[in-house]
Amino acid sequence: MAFGIPAAQRPEHVPVERVIDFDIYAVQVDDGEYQAQISRQLHAPGAPDIFWTPQNGGHWVTARADLIDEVLADPQRFSSRRISVIEAMNPTPPFAPLQIDPPDHAQYRKLLGLAMSPLAVKALGDQARALAIELIEGFKAKGECEFIGDFAAHLPIAIFMSMVDLPAEDRPQLLDIAESLVRSDSLMDVMQGNQRLAAYTLQKISERRSKPGNDLISQLLAAEVGGKPMDDMTLLGMVDLFLLAGLDTVASMMGFFARYLALNAGFRQRLAAEPESIARAVEELLRRFPIANLARQVIDDCTLGGVSLRGGDLVLLPTAAFGLDERRFERPEAVELERKSKINATFGGGAHRCLGSMLARVELRIFLEEWLARIPDFQLRPGAELSVHSGAVAAIRQLPLVWDVD
Incomplete structure (x- = not known):
């Protein structure tokens, strides 16, 4: 990350001193400590709270929690029609309701919200617990596993498959x-x-049209928006959003949670001895290890953090810059169960705050409860190098864990 570099194609409204060469998709991390790496770059001495980078077509980057809060809370100035600063990474068709601005998004959000009711989440949590136990018991006696592929990736996709009534044999695909x-x-x-x-x-979707059931796809097919049924492209965006949101958020968060526990025996042992503290631990770990790199598009000319933005500009919101902002949290890199404020931006914010955040919390809590009850002491495999993918979300590619077998 280089400061003060004027971009060759710098827009005229971008001051030279606000140009920094920073690429969120090329962050190099070899120890899995992605969030601290982002924070140390964006919160370096002299770094502006908001700056322009020429990378990925050119866009603004918000480096502080207060600005991320401001953007997420104001859909009148900042649209979610673009959720990636890279044009080709924006879904086609758009994900409804995520890429539909208020007030129109509310009718789509209401339809998906029915699948995330407290009663529905409880039933899905029971399924998640059963699967978590089955997976852990399947490799516990081996004394090792590749956590992402053997555990984390399976839980959210199995829950999604249950919601839309997909056959178990489709899981590998x-x-x-x-x-x-x-x-x-x-x-x-x-x-x-x-x-x-x-x-x-x-x-x-075609199968459910000809033979509807009680699953989410069938419910969406029977629903109406504005007095009309939704077309296949709209349904496609809604269903794919549900699948990818679970995979991106839950599986990736589990990877960072497990890495931290493997490296911090004292914290791990406390949670194993005090399972009643696990719910609080989930909130603090969500604050400490946010993974989402959100984006918004400026609707009309406005100012943010004292900087003039033009309609059409893109703004990147790295949630790691929120969770590890020392202006918002004391000792932000420390994981502290007793921390009073654990507010995080991992699930976004404002009108588009993630609908599945309650289910995600349940899955993360169940993972910690069932894993620590069965494998309370584990470590990273000696010599393991932890590569992190930095995209719309950050994800540890592989996490080899080992433990002693009695």
């Missing part, structure tokens, strides 16, 4: 698609993954 979408650095892989997922989802 969806896991393979998800791998290319969530943990690949190749734009071509991501685009091909999106095409494969779209083809799969459209096939399931």
